[in-house]
Amino acid sequence: MSSIEGKDVRKLIVACDAGMGSSVMLASTLRRQLKGTPVSVEHTPVNSIPGDADVVVCHTGLADRARASAPGVVLVPFQVFIGDPAVARIVTAIKNGGTIDG
Amino acid sequence: MATPYTPTVHGTGVRATIQRFGGHLAGMIMPNIGAFIAWGLITALFIPTGWMPNKALAELVDPIIKVLLPVLIGYTGGRMVHAQRGAVVGAVATMGVVVGADVPMFLGAMIIGPLAALILKYVDRFTSERTRAGFEMLVDNFTAGIVGAVTAIAGVLAIGPVVEKFTDVAGSGVEWLIAHSLLPIASVIIEPAKVLFLNNAINHGVLGPLGVAESVKHGKSILFMLESNPGPGLGLLIAYLLFGPRSLRPSTPAAMIIHFFGGIHEIYFPYVLMKPRLILAVVAGGAAGVLTFLVTGAGLVATPSPGSIFAYMAVTPKGGWFGVIAGIVVATAVSFAVAAALLGFGRANGDKADDPAQDAVPHDTDDTTTSTNDDNRDTTGETAAESVPATKEA
Numbered sequence: 001m002s003s004i005e006g007k008d009v010r011k012l013i014v015a016c017d018a019g020m021g022s023s024v025m026l027a028s029t030l031r032r033q034l035k036g037t038p039v040s041v042e043h044t045p046v047n048s049i050p051g052d053a054d055v056v057v058c059h060t061g062l063a064d065r066a067r068a069s070a071p072g073v074v075l076v077p078f079q080v081f082i083g084d085p086a087v088a089r090i091v092t093a094i095k096n097g098g099t100i101d102g
Numbered sequence: 103m104a105t106p107y108t109p110t111v112h113g114t115g116v117r118a119t120i121q122r123f124g125g126h127l128a129g130m131i132m133p134n135i136g137a138f139i140a141w142g143l144i145t146a147l148f149i150p151t152g153w154m155p156n157k158a159l160a161e162l163v164d165p166i167i168k169v170l171l172p173v174l175i176g177y178t179g180g181r182m183v184h185a186q187r188g189a190v191v192g193a194v195a196t197m198g199v200v201v202g203a204d205v206p207m208f209l210g211a212m213i214i215g216p217l218a219a220l221i222l223k224y225v226d227r228f229t230s231e232r233t234r235a236g237f238e239m240l241v242d243n244f245t246a247g248i249v250g251a252v253t254a255i256a257g258v259l260a261i262g263p264v265v266e267k268f269t270d271v272a273g274s275g276v277e278w279l280i281a282h283s284l285l286p287i288a289s290v291i292i293e294p295a296k297v298l299f300l301n302n303a304i305n306h307g308v309l310g311p312l313g314v315a316e317s318v319k320h321g322k323s324i325l326f327m328l329e330s331n332p333g334p335g336l337g338l339l340i341a342y343l344l345f346g347p348r349s350l351r352p353s354t355p356a357a358m359i360i361h362f363f364g365g366i367h368e369i370y371f372p373y374v375l376m377k378p379r380l381i382l383a384v385v386a387g388g389a390a391g392v393l394t395f396l397v398t399g400a401g402l403v404a405t406p407s408p409g410s411i412f413a414y415m416a417v418t419p420k421g422g423w424f425g426v427i428a429g430i431v432v433a434t435a436v437s438f439a440v441a442a443a444l445l446g447f448g449r450a451n452g453d454k455a456d457d458p459a460q461d462a463v464p465h466d467t468d469d470t471t472t473s474t475n476d477d478n479r480d481t482t483g484e485t486a487a488e489s490v491p492a493t494k495e496a
Contacts, residue, residue: 017125018132018302021408022368025360047125061299061371064118065125080372081360082353 003101004054004074006093011050012041015058015066019045022081026057033091049073055100057087074102117298124303130179130212131306135407137174141166142404142417151321153420167318172200172207176215187226187246188219194250198257203266205273206318208311210257210265218253225249273315276325285324285396289388292329294381297371305329310405322401322419327392327426330409333433334387335370336362338380340434341441342373345448365408380441387437394432400425 014030016023023043031041044050046062049070056075058066063077078084093100131138144166146152148159173196180192192215199210225245233241279285295304305328313325336358343354350373357369374380395401400422406413411430418426 016368017121017299018128020132021366025364025366025369045125045129047122047129059299059368059372061375062121064115065122068118068122079375080353081366081369082356 002072002074003099006090006095006098006100009039009054009094009100011052011054012039012090013049013053013056013070014041014043015046015049015056015062015069016043017046017062019043019048022059026081026087030057030087030091034094037094039094055090055102057090074100076100076102121299121303124300124307126182126216127212127307128302128305129182130175130215131208131310132302132407133178134171134174135405137166137171138404138407139413139416141171145317146403146417146419149321151420167206167314168203169197169200171314172196172211175208176211176218179212179215180219183216183219184223184226187222187242188216191218191222191246191250191253192216194218195253195257198254199262199265201258201262203262205266205269205315206311207262207265207269208314209269210262212307212311213265214253214257214261218249221253222246222249269312269315272312276312276316280324280396283393283396285328286389286392288328289385289392293334293384293388296329296367297374297381297384299368299371301329301367305405305409306407313402313405317401317403320401322403322422324392324395324401326402326405326417327395327400327414327429328388330367330406330414331388331391331430331433332362332365332367332409332411332414333391333430334384334437335367337387337434337437337439338373338383338441339370340438341383341445345442345445346373363410363412365406365410365413367409377444379444383437383441383444386440387433387435390436391429391433394429395425398425398428400429402426 012030012034014023014027016026027041027043034041042050046058046065047069049056049066051070053070053073056066056070056073058075058077059081060077060079063075066075066077076086076090078086089098090100092098141163144159145163147154148156149163150160152160173193176196177189177193180195181189183192195214195218196207196211199207199214203210222245226242229241229245279288292304295301309325309328313323316323316325339354339358339361343351343358346354354373357373360366360369374384401419402414402417402422403419404417406417414426414430415423
């Protein structure tokens with residue numbers, strides 16, 4: 001299990017099946033929440049997560065594929081698209097410090 | 103990581119494999135949806151039965167669907183395998199299956215585009231070690247040219263005819279299902295597969311290509327609406343709003359808006375995955391919707407993507423509104439009724455249903471969603487935090 005300190009996160013990837021629908025939505029929410037931090041939020045298809053990603057966020061139903069596509073990267077799966085506690089915890093860890101476990 | 107909120111990822115390798123394969127199919131189509139919509143709009147407007155028939159502009163319809171769209175798919179498929187060089191040979195090879203074909207060669211493009219790119223990838227691997235300095239450009243250009251030419255020829259002679267035969271068989275299979283009114287049964291497969299994140303694979307990988315072939319022939323197709331109907335998801339969310347676990351209710355109006363108007367269906371999948379028996383509700387809603395589409399003879403010109411009510415309206419052929427809207431409303435109502443019953447009308451969660459209006463029409467609840475949405479947006483984080491354990495107990 002890998003983990004990363006919230007303050008070390010630079011690139012956060014939101015992944016979904018096509019990289020065009022739900023990931024874009026969640027990415028824009030996160031981008032708004034992380035405004036003022038040095039973190040850049042991007043959305044990609046789950047099959048093409050870039051290698052320099054620090055943290056990957058995706059739905060549990062796609063986590064297997066995300067793990068295969070980005071081995072070793074901190075992966076945070078979530079269950080609901082609006083206000084999932086796992087996602088909220090990432091935001092807190094980045095803003096206030098703390099460890100993100102994946 | 104194994105907190106109560108995010109349990110260790112389960113799910114079999116098979117499911118991930120199917121998702122990945124389907125993802126590749128959808129990945130060739132989805133980046134090109136804009137071109138599909140352009141074609142759909144031009145078709146809906148300018149064909150002889152369209153809103154403003156125009157012979158000169160209708161000339162656009164055939165070349166776009168038969169050449170441009172397959173070539174774009176082949177290009178995108180090639181790019182997935184071998185970047186820009188793969189994209190180029192993918193596009194060239196796709197021309198091979200396109201010429202002489204009577205049906206839109208989407209399936210052929212999805213096969214030959216990546217295949218040509220894969221061949222070039224192996225050729226590149228072979229030549230890159232053996233090329234002398236200074237000759238790279240010459241070799242690269244000619245390997246790509248030769249692979250493109252050869253795969254295009256193979257497309258004309260071998261792959262094209264085989265795929266055309268296959269498309270014909272699949273098309274007549276679908277027509278048989280429609281003729282025997284068996285299409286609603288498809289929902290039994292489609293709706294569960296959808297919430298397992300196979301939605302794009304099914305809609306864009308399978309139904310879309312078949313639907314386009316039918317749409318070219320008959321001017322519309324019901325196949326575009328099998329997976330993309332926003333009704334079942336909306337009905338489910340309304341049931342959650344009225345009868346779901348109390349802690350989950352505040353987040354549903356925003357989900358409804360994103361789902362029904364924004365067309366991002368993924369938003370409702372978690373609500374099904376939390377209470378898997380609710381799959382019955384979306385299956386029933388989906389089947390009822392398909393049946394309504396069948397009975398009213400509804401169809402769409404092009405694929406509505408994303409599956410939003412706005413996209414639906416945009417690709418509805420002239421005079422086809424009634425059937426399309428009826429199918430969505432019926433699907434919403436049936437899905438809502440079944441989901442409400444499965445949720446025990448709120449009592450099963452230990453709290454009383456605060457709204458006994460079980461026959462609430464979708465439109466009524468839509469109004470409430472818009473008005474309450476803003477209030478909820480800020481608080482959803484907290485509510486969901488409480489909600490997940492609550493559903494576990496329920």
